Amino acid sequence: MPTTPIRQDDHGYLQESRQTVLGCVEGLGAYELRHPMTPTGTNLLGVVKHLIGIEAGYLGVCLGHPFEQPLPWIADESLGPNRDMWATADESGDYIVELYQRACAHSDAVLAEVGPAAEASVPWWPEEVRVTTAAGLVARVLKDTSMHAGQLQILRELIDSRAGTDWSDAGDRDWWRDYTARLEEVALRFRSSGE
Template sequence: MDDKETLHRYLRGSRDDLLSTLDGLDDYDVRRPLTPTGTNLLGLVKHVATVQVGYLGGVFGRPSPLEEVPWAADDAEPDADLWAGPEESRADVLAFWAGSAAHADATVAALPLDARGVVPWWGPQRRDVTLHAVLVHLLGEVARHAGHADILREGLDGRAGQRPGDANVTGRTAEEWAAHRARLDEAARRAAGRAPRD
């Protein structure tokens, strides 16, 4: 497997990880704000799809009609790509996601890693890029948001890891997790010089 195939495989894997955090949740739980800044699962999916179509579309002279969405317009309200309004169905967001992924994959397949592009929003010192640089950047961004989504999902219903039964997550009962958390809290209190909990 060459470098492009490796980067592309990891990008697709991170996209799958993010999308899987919606599995089994109702429309309220995928949309509701779960942090003080309003971060929500469906909004993360919409944001990543928007970012992906921008970086692997017009940046390389391969624009897509998907780039012409109202939430990405210059006059859109701030953070419009980070949540879905009541008029946007989950199916609409997932269709946009699928189109974004297909367009991105086609761009990666069509271009060599040293293909030149321009990222106008990066400013004059950084705007001239290669597909290699954009794939690394995009992989970092998608993986970061997939991690955000993992934490949000764990807070919603306790599901931890990339999927149910993830081998990277230690198998514990709810009671064992509670004991583990208590142990970690005690270690943190000791390291900080705080009194133990009663």
């Protein structure tokens, strides 16, 4: 039997996902943080910047406790769509990471003050479904943060082969190289088969 309520677990899982996010950007230079690594431009620092808006919006604005730090990219449409998915030259990695940490701390303080049953309203959702609770918003932010943490882990692995915290539990670099070669060998059997 679970020993904590599901909603309390959600907040704990959210905090763990935030730590994964921060671990994925730790120790990298400005180029690695900003380098677009997918055809749609996904980059480490941009994902963290996006998560700032998730925290400040859902666990701030929607609970009637706006984050005190302005997020200029929210209102500045001159940067175009996806303006929350990349850092400008004036937004350093340290600035984005610190702002994310502050947004998370603000979210935690708001949740501690209002409690999980507090009514919330999400102004950007359709009117018929915009009323929810703090617990519902925690679940939403947990979903988004966990998804993006997974993206960040893959991007980080592509940069320096550093995977999740359990990477070394399976083996060292040689083990992983041999494992990957074995997987490729199996995959090659299907390359020309069209399956």
